[in-house]
Amino acid sequence: MKKKTNKNLKMPLIEALKKYGDKNSVRFHMPGHKGRERGRIASALRENLYNWDVTEIPGLDDLHQPRGPIKNAQKKLAKLYGADHSFFLLNGATSGVIAMMGAALRPGDEVLISQASHKSILSGLILTGARPVYIMPEVDEKLGVFTQVSPKNIAKAIEANPDVKAVLITNPVYQGFCPDIQGISRVIEDKNIVFLVDEAHGPHFGFSPLLPIGAGHFADAWVQSPHKVLASFTQSAWLHIKGERIDKNRLGYFLQLVTTTSPSYIMMASLDYTRALMEYKGRILTEKALQLAESARRRINKVTPFYCVGPEILGQNGIYDIDLSRLMVNVSQAGYTGYEIDEFLRQRFKIFAEYADFYNVYFLISFLNTKRDIRQLVKALASLRQRSPIGEFKPLLGRIPKKALEPREAFNYSSESILLQASQGRICGQALVLYPPGVPLVMPGEIIEKQHIEILTDLLNSGGACQGVTSGGSIIVLK
Ligand SMILES: Cc1ncc(COP(=O)(O)O)c(C=O)c1O
Known part of the structure; x- marks a missing residue:
């Protein structure tokens, strides 16, 4: 039998991490340390x-x-x-x-x-x-x-x-x-x-x-x-x-x-x-992140076709305050889906956003991001041209789904797998979760309606992801 050498051992996860850990990638996602923390204690760690x-x-x-x-x-x-x-x-x-x-x-x-x-x-x-x-x-x-x-x-x-x-x-x-x-x-x-x-x-x-x-x-x-x-x-x-x-x-x-x-x-x-870091210089560090985000917001709104949300949104639709250290960039009004821009930034510029939805892309900025990161992001977004706005607003769930059972009762009920497209009127067995951000659209015990199927179909067709729907389009419902 051929002797195995270290070279032949396969470690798919390690390989994926090695590929990702490319020093030239620009990280606007979790974790906040961005792979960069270099303080004295962090180095000891x-x-x-x-x-x-x-x-x-x-x-x-x-x-x-x-x-x-x-x-x-x-x-x-x-x-x-x-x-x-x-x-x-x-x-x-x-x-x-x-x-x-x-x-x-x-x-x-x-x-x-x-x-x-x-x-x-x-x-x-x-x-x-x-x-x-x-x-x-x-x-x-x-x-x-x-x-x-x-x-x-x-x-x-x-x-x-x-x-x-x-x-x-x-x-x-x-x-x-x-x-x-x-x-x-x-x-x-x-x-x-x-x-x-x-x-x-x-x-x-x-x-x-x-x-x-x-x-x-x-x-x-x-x-x-x-x-x-x-x-x-x-x-x-x-x-x-x-x-x-x-x-x-x-x-x-x-x-x-x-x-x-x-x-x-x-x-x-x-x-x-x-x-200890936050106790020692929490204000300086958080304000560094805020300043980076502010310069990005200003530049995105000035030199790209996109709209980066800012304090003007306060007071509207229940928004009482806003964390301005994160960037929510609306791209749909410039004719792109969030998924498209997310992919474009990753493939062309090695810029990793936190996540995207149909309309927006989100960037988390921490004190370990740099001015260079911001310049690269703005440059990449500025390379795109305005298109005509994408389709009409597809409504998010406008009302709470009808509940047949409490979540725990549904969890303990016997269930089966069926196609999402055939699930209208059935009781959801495993949550259908838009991921990210990890928010359920339908909870276990709730009745699946036509509008849920439509929203999920649009989401999946446009590049979004939903936990609870398999790659073959099946979901779990109660028997
Ligand atoms: C609003 C909210 N709550 C809770 C969590 C769970 O946090 P963790 O990933 O640290 O378990 C998340 C994760 O994204 C979240 O977005």
């Missing part, structure tokens, strides 16, 4: 990657019952974010969203959420057995996106559902749009309703007066993904709680349910490092 890759051994504490260095690191984190307690998360903000829902809700409890929430909230619904009360976010028809929920609509929903136990909002949504979080907190104060915030995209909020206000001023529990916009490793995140409404022990228990028993010290070290 890089050099000691294998050396420090340990898990709970004597002297290194216990994530699930911390008494030593993890406890001290989490205490410093809580102090920085004005929390009573903070927790390191090793399974993304996703695990924090599930755990805070688990701490606040019991099976059958009602929780008020936006119809356009991230799929981690769906996981929270299935695992807790809580019942969603949906509210429709507002829509920006020109940009073709959901925007935010308003305090007025939240107040109305609570009036109609007086037993609601918790309100869970997203601050900001992927586009950087923030709701009137103070207004929402006023609506629920004195009502014995727990206020939960998915702040996955806002760990930098509050570090500069130029950024939106953070959830820490109002929420009982809030979750952030420093890996998305700051410098920690992918998958690391943190969760904060404040006040008496969240049972800390139950929260800790829920975190154990959704977390490994072999936590990575590399990831926790990167969280500790990121916290």
Whole structure:
């Protein structure tokens, strides 16, 4: 038999990473460190990657019952974010969203959420057995996106559902749009309703007066993904709680349910490092990202055929504030789909956007981006010419789908696979999630309508992606 040499061993993932890790690529996607973090501690982390890759051994504490260095690191984190307690998360903000829902809700409890929430909230619904009360976010028809929920609509929903136990909002949504979080907190104060915030995209909020206000001023529990916009490793995140409404022990228990028993010290070290970095120069770093984004916004609006969204959008469609460190570039009014531009930038210029939808392309800018990155992006976009605007606005879901079963009931029901095109009137068995941004169009237990099939068909035909639809066009429905 022919002897295998190292050369013959195939490692498809390593090969793909080697190809991607090309030094000349320009990254406007997560993680926030952009592959570039070079500080003193980050360099030590890089050099000691294998050396420090340990898990709970004597002297290194216990994530699930911390008494030593993890406890001290989490205490410093809580102090920085004005929390009573903070927790390191090793399974993304996703695990924090599930755990805070688990701490606040019991099976059958009602929780008020936006119809356009991230799929981690769906996981929270299935695992807790809580019942969603949906509210429709507002829509920006020109940009073709959901925007935010308003305090007025939240107040109305609570009036109609007086037993609601918790309100869970997203601050900001992927586009950087923030709701009137103070207004929402006023609506629920004195009502014995727990206020939960998915702040996955806002760990930098509050570090500069130029950024939106953070959830820490109002929420009982809030979750952030420093890996998305700051410098920690992918998958690391943190969760904060404040006040008496969240049972800390139950929260800790829920975190154990959704977390490994072999936590990575590399990831926790990167969280500790990121916290220290933000404590030391959070304002300087966030304002650097804001300045880079502002120069990009100005140039894109001046020398390219595209529209980069800015503060002029405030006050419209429930948008109370905006994170200007991210760029939302509308390309549909210049005659392109977001998918087309995303592909063009990648193939022709090695510029990687965070994601695209039918109408827009999104770029995440962190303090580890450079002026050169911005110049390359503007130059690439400026190489395109104005065309006539693409087709009419295809409506996003205008109303909440009809519910036949709660998400957890649907999850436990027997199911089968059928073609999407033949699914009208069937009950959805596995969420149909527009990905990115990870927002379900139809949830398990909801009835699939003609308009869902049309939206998904248009999306897939124009280059978009949907989790829950196989490459053969099948989906899971209940029997
Ligand atoms: C709004 C929102 N919440 C939660 C999450 C989950 O974050 P993570 O990827 O850190 O688990 C995401 C991920 O993109 C998100 O966009």
